Amino acid sequence: MTITSLPTEERAPERRAAAPRSGAGRRRLYQWLFVAPALVYLLAFFGYPLVRNVLMSFQEFTPRTYFTGEAPFNGLDNWRGVLDNELFGDALWQTILFTVGSLVGQFTIGLALAVFFSRRFRLSGVIRAVLLLPWLVPMVVSAVVWRRIMDEDHGILNSFLETLHLSGDGVPWLSSPSVALLSAVLVNIWIGIPFNMVILYGGLQEIPRELYEAAALDGAGPWRTFRSITLPMLRPVVTVVLVLGFMSTIKILDLILALTGGGPADSTQTLGTLTYQLSFLQLDFGQGAVVGNVLILISAVFAVLYLRINRSDNQQGR
Amino acid sequence: MLRTPVNGSPTRSRARRAWNTAAALLILAVMLFPVYWMLSTSLQPHSSIASADLFPTSPSFENFSAALDSQGGSLVTSLVVSLGAVVVCLALAAPAAYGLAQFGLRGSRGIVFGTLITQMVPGIVVANALYSAYAELGLVNSYLGLILADASLGLPFAIVLLRAFMVSIPTEVVEAAMVDGANRFTAFVRIVLPMSRNALITSGLFAFLFAWADFIFALTLNTTDDVRPVTLGIYQFIGAHVSDWGAVMATAVLSAIPAAILLVVAQKYIAAGIAGGSVK
Numbered sequence: 001m002t003i004t005s006l007p008t009e010e011r012a013p014e015r016r017a018a019a020p021r022s023g024a025g026r027r028r029l030y031q032w033l034f035v036a037p038a039l040v041y042l043l044a045f046f047g048y049p050l051v052r053n054v055l056m057s058f059q060e061f062t063p064r065t066y067f068t069g070e071a072p073f074n075g076l077d078n079w080r081g082v083l084d085n086e087l088f089g090d091a092l093w094q095t096i097l098f099t100v101g102s103l104v105g106q107f108t109i110g111l112a113l114a115v116f117f118s119r120r121f122r123l124s125g126v127i128r129a130v131l132l133l134p135w136l137v138p139m140v141v142s143a144v145v146w147r148r149i150m151d152e153d154h155g156i157l158n159s160f161l162e163t164l165h166l167s168g169d170g171v172p173w174l175s176s177p178s179v180a181l182l183s184a185v186l187v188n189i190w191i192g193i194p195f196n197m198v199i200l201y202g203g204l205q206e207i208p209r210e211l212y213e214a215a216a217l218d219g220a221g222p223w224r225t226f227r228s229i230t231l232p233m234l235r236p237v238v239t240v241v242l243v244l245g246f247m248s249t250i251k252i253l254d255l256i257l258a259l260t261g262g263g264p265a266d267s268t269q270t271l272g273t274l275t276y277q278l279s280f281l282q283l284d285f286g287q288g289a290v291v292g293n294v295l296i297l298i299s300a301v302f303a304v305l306y307l308r309i310n311r312s313d314n315q316q317g318r
Numbered sequence: 319m320l321r322t323p324v325n326g327s328p329t330r331s332r333a334r335r336a337w338n339t340a341a342a343l344l345i346l347a348v349m350l351f352p353v354y355w356m357l358s359t360s361l362q363p364h365s366s367i368a369s370a371d372l373f374p375t376s377p378s379f380e381n382f383s384a385a386l387d388s389q390g391g392s393l394v395t396s397l398v399v400s401l402g403a404v405v406v407c408l409a410l411a412a413p414a415a416y417g418l419a420q421f422g423l424r425g426s427r428g429i430v431f432g433t434l435i436t437q438m439v440p441g442i443v444v445a446n447a448l449y450s451a452y453a454e455l456g457l458v459n460s461y462l463g464l465i466l467a468d469a470s471l472g473l474p475f476a477i478v479l480l481r482a483f484m485v486s487i488p489t490e491v492v493e494a495a496m497v498d499g500a501n502r503f504t505a506f507v508r509i510v511l512p513m514s515r516n517a518l519i520t521s522g523l524f525a526f527l528f529a530w531a532d533f534i535f536a537l538t539l540n541t542t543d544d545v546r547p548v549t550l551g552i553y554q555f556i557g558a559h560v561s562d563w564g565a566v567m568a569t570a571v572l573s574a575i576p577a578a579i580l581l582v583v584a585q586k587y588i589a590a591g592i593a594g595g596s597v598k
Contacts, residue, residue, distance in 0.1 A: 031502075038410040038411060041470075041473065049446070052450070119335075136588075137573075138530060138533070141574055142352070149352060156372075194349075195592070198589070254549075257553070276442055292443035295443060
């Protein structure tokens with residue numbers, strides 16, 4: 001369907017541009033038509049949802065809304081409802097724990113691997129490439145596999161721990177409210193390591209080798225070299241990795257739904273899963289929109305912080 | 319490499335390299351164990367109730383035929399939707415990226431910035447608002463609806479990546495073609511697109527992978543099983559009856575195949591995409 005409809009959309013520019021005005025104005029119009037389709041799409045699939053969500057958060061949606069089409073404005077009722085809901089506070093806290101835990105783990109291990117793979121040895125390139133696989137497999141699929149691995153009674157992880165005598169009677173990875181969030185973090189660290197590693201590895205290769213030679217001449221040890229040369233030189237890349245990681249982690253939904261379904265006892269609910277639950281399971285799209293707006297607000301604050309850091313970096317440096 | 323051993327003999331450094339390779343292989347084994355486990359479980363018959371063996375001693379493909387029976391259609395759906403998303407994505411991104419890179423339009427910096435910012439909009443928020451709009455437009459439970467939504471996962475990335483490449487195309491190349499009588503759009507199709515081949519492949523690849531991995535839109539924009547990609551299929555699979563883990567794992571293997579193939583065939587493009595997409 002799309003395949004046939006698209007060419008006409010693209011050829012439309014020529015026809016419309018035929019309406020002559022001044023030469024330069026006509027050319028400008030024609031040039032804008034290259035950009036227009038994508039712009040319209042972005043506005044429809046990102047701009048519109050952003051605005052609509054704000055409106056929806058002040059409207060009353062019930063399971064009947066989609067038959068009657070009525071969603072009357074109800075002031076701050078949705079916001080009050082969400083803020084009074086204990087689950088919201090829990091989900092917010094769990095989102096923070098999940099995001100921070102994932103980022104710390106992914107970044108530390110990713111950086112360690114990036115440094116390790118910067119050594120020259122055989123098969124380094126091939127192994128680095130194959131390590132990307134966990135990141136390329138659909139997240140739901142990874143989560144399903146881990147769900148099996150972390151199964152309390154039949155999972156390979158517990159049988160492995162028992163063989164090593166590290167744990168006697170099986171860790172309730174996914175079945176205990178006090179462990180499940182940690183398990184979700186561990187799985188997400190596993191998923192995120194390849195991405196962190198590849199980008200940080202790229203950043204490491206950009207650092208001029210002379211700096212290391214100079215440091216070696218000055219008698220700096222490996223740790224000193226890492227702290228005084230590698231980390232400062234890597235800073236821009238580190239910021240990018242952490243910001244991108246933050247943006248993608250805070251909104252995660254697939255992983256948690258497939259791994260724990262938000263449970264047990266809501267112990268792995270995050271803002272993402274809560275939005276889904278309110279809107280698509282309870283059909284209260286108004287309250288779902290409230291949680292979604294909170295999610296966007298948090299992302300926006302970080303985006304602004306990131307831009308600030310970037311700008312001050314640019315002013316100091318180049 | 320970073321610290322060349324000053325007093326190390328060649329044999330010693332060769333031994334060290336061998337150790338590094340061994341350590342790297344160990345890291346690989348640990349990191350890829352879940353993938354191995356998925357494959358191993360899927361090859362074992364009746365691994366459903368008891369825990370599976372570490373190695374599939376008597377491999378069988380019965381799980382795969384069970385998986386294909388129940389999820390074969392979902393795999394086809396995933397393929398159709400993902401390819402559709404790639405087409406939409408590239409058809410929108412390529413001209414836009416060219417326009418933003420070459421025309422010096424007023425506001426194009428703002429548009430590029432806005433495109434970058436869209437990446438922070440959570441999918442579930444988009445879905446939340448999109449559902450009402452889709453319900454009004456009759457796009458719920460439709461291929462077109464899911465293709466359009468999935469294209470949003472790859473479009474910002476494609477625009478940014480293609481624009482970064484097209485900035486470096488010299489204007490003279492296109493102008494020369496236009497002197498020969500081609501209009502700007504024909505010149506774009508005949509000159510710019512072939513020159514951007516690699517960037518197009520990279521962004522198309524990622525658009526495919528993003529759409530293939532999509533779960534949120536499949537979950538929220540479908541209320542029936544008419545359009546059910548494999549990510550949704552496997553999710554319903556574990557929800558309904560977790561008794562047949564062999565078949566679930568076989569489905570997982572089948573749904574991971576595109577990623578594995580692309581990793582082997584298109585390694586170069588994937589590396590380029592990760593580098594280009596993250597470091598502005």
